[in-house]
Amino acid sequence: MTTEQTNTQTNTQIDVESFRLEARAWIEANLEPRTHGVLAGRVDSEAKSPEDIARARALQRRLYDGGFAGISYPVEYGGRGLSSLHERAFNEEALGYVTPDFGAAGGVTFGAIGRSLLAHCPPAFLQRHIPRILSGEELWCQFYSEPEAGSDLAGIRTRAVRDGERWIISGSKIWSSGAYLADWAMCLARTDWTVPKHRGLTWFALPTDAKGVTIRQIQQINGNAEFCEEFLDEVEVTDDDIIGEVNKGWAVTQTMLVYERGAGEMGAATVEPRSLAPDLVELARRVGRTADPAARQAIARAHINDYAQYHLGHRIADRLRASATPDPAVAAYGKLASGVLAPIRARLAMEVGGPAALAWAGGDEEAGRTALNYLNGRVTSIAAGTNEMQRNGIGERVLGLPREPSFDTNKPFNEVLNSARHFDSKVG
Numbered sequence: 323m324t325t326e327q328t329n330t331q332t333n334t335q336i337d338v339e340s341f342r343l344e345a346r347a348w349i350e351a352n353l354e355p356r357t358h359g360v361l362a363g364r365v366d367s368e369a370k371s372p373e374d375i376a377r378a379r380a381l382q383r384r385l386y387d388g389g390f391a392g393i394s395y396p397v398e399y400g401g402r403g404l405s406s407l408h409e410r411a412f413n414e415e416a417l418g419y420v421t422p423d424f425g426a427a428g429g430v431t432f433g434a435i436g437r438s439l440l441a442h443c444p445p446a447f448l449q450r451h452i453p454r455i456l457s458g459e460e461l462w463c464q465f466y467s468e469p470e471a472g473s474d475l476a477g478i479r480t481r482a483v484r485d486g487e488r489w490i491i492s493g494s495k496i497w498s499s500g501a502y503l504a505d506w507a508m509c510l511a512r513t514d515w516t517v518p519k520h521r522g523l524t525w526f527a528l529p530t531d532a533k534g535v536t537i538r539q540i541q542q543i544n545g546n547a548e549f550c551e552e553f554l555d556e557v558e559v560t561d562d563d564i565i566g567e568v569n570k571g572w573a574v575t576q577t578m579l580v581y582e583r584g585a586g587e588m589g590a591a592t593v594e595p596r597s598l599a600p601d602l603v604e605l606a607r608r609v610g611r612t613a614d615p616a617a618r619q620a621i622a623r624a625h626i627n628d629y630a631q632y633h634l635g636h637r638i639a640d641r642l643r644a645s646a647t648p649d650p651a652v653a654a655y656g657k658l659a660s661g662v663l664a665p666i667r668a669r670l671a672m673e674v675g676g677p678a679a680l681a682w683a684g685g686d687e688e689a690g691r692t693a694l695n696y697l698n699g700r701v702t703s704i705a706a707g708t709n710e711m712q713r714n715g716i717g718e719r720v721l722g723l724p725r726e727p728s729f730d731t732n733k734p735f736n737e738v739l740n741s742a743r744h745f746d747s748k749v750g
């Protein structure tokens with residue numbers, strides 16, 4: 323039975339409004355109100371400490387025990403078996419309360435990773451991992467990008483070699499969000515070098531504390547170290563750790579990326595921006611520019627962008643909900659919109675903040691946020707596929723434009739590498 327089928331059957335058990343009331347009562351009794359509001363356009367990428375993660379795990383356990391973790395996950399794996407609309411209702415009710423914050427690793431664990439596992443793993447695998455994910459015991463991260471393979475993800479060179487029932491994985495990965503705190507990684511490796519690049523790939527579940535795994539945090543321009551690079555030196559996993567099918571990893575990749583590009587948020591679409599860009603109004607007040615026409619223009623533009631993005635998000639969510647398998651080309655629109663609008667919004671905040679956003683007294687974290695947000699503003703234009711790659715996808719799959727020319731798509735990958743080596747030695 324597919325996840326959609328399970329959900330449809332149990333969806334009838336409670337309508338969204340009754341569920342909302344149940345959620346509201348539980349939230350009021352069990353969660354603490356937030357001291358700061360959630361502000362639109364804020365792009366946090368702060369590294370979490372082990373203490374932050376321990377707190378988040380305890381809170382996640384409370385949600386799980388209360389029946390509010392994995393609201394749209396199947397009941398047999400510890401979820402509630404309800405729809406994405408129920409999930410959205412819970413998120414709306416919980417907005418003013420402290421909920422588990424695992425940083426970047428949390429978003430991918432409960433979104434792209436959990437959904438990919440549900441879509442591609444057998445029941446025994448799901449029984450082993452999903453209840454532990456929903457209860458906060460297992461935090462996951464993604465090992466897919468490599469120093470020489472980002473946009474061209476099918477060109478990865480990490481290898482997994484079969485040895486009886488074991489697989490030996492060697493290679494290096496980079497840009498893994500939150501890997502330094504994760505318990506497990508979803509790792510993409512090449513298992514057949516004699517076929518074209520998209521056809522020889524397999525995903526594995528890999529414990530981050532396995533022998534042969536070295537994880538190093540990367541220092542970012544904003545002072546954080548949220549991303550990691552990994553070195554995999556003959557790491558052993560087994561057949562039980564395979565996600566999807568051997569050499570058919572590209573299908574899993576597509577599922578993962580479509581959720582990472584926003585399909586998973588179809589139930590939790592951003593809150594309607596009823597009031598005028600509250601974070602920017604607060605900033606204008608703080609720097610004494612509420613009457614300044616330039617600041618007012620910037621706030622109005624941000625508000626218009628927020629509204630456009632909110633309604634686009636809803637239209638995309640409706641389209642995605644209408645199909646059993648979320649369409650990557652539809653998800654690309656939402657991803658592209660946030661990749662384009664987030665940097666604009668971050669720049670508008672700098673305009674409102676003026677000189678005060680450029681220099682502030684040491685230790686004044688709140689004052690430094692505008693500049694930090696500006697630096698983080700590019701995140702969504704790169705993560706999970708750059709703006710250019712979303713445009714390529716929309717051009718080819720929606721508009722029917724000719725495919726991008728490619729010299730290596732149909733060639734066995736080992737031949738591609740040989741040709742590249744040959745070309746390098748000729749040029750060198």
Ligand SMILES: Cc1cc2nc3c(=O)[nH]c(=O)nc-3n(C[C@H](O)[C@H](O)[C@H](O)COP(=O)(O)OP(=O)(O)OC[C@H]3O[C@@H](n4cnc5c(N)ncnc54)[C@H](O)[C@@H]3O)c2cc1C
Nearest residue numbers: 464465466467472473497498499701704705706707708710
């Ligand atoms: C916030 C964040 C979180 C991330 N988290 C993870 C993670 O958890 N795990 C993980 O494995 N990776 C992660 N990544 C890595 C991310 O997936 C890659 O950065 C992304 O896929 C781009 O790859 P690249 O950085 O190698 O850029 P490149 O692929 O080298 O691209 C460089 C430039 O060339 C352009 N370009 C490349 N190919 C084309 C083309 N065919 N047509 C047009 N333009 C093209 C790109 O748009 C870009 O502007 C994360 C990245 C960010 C920013």
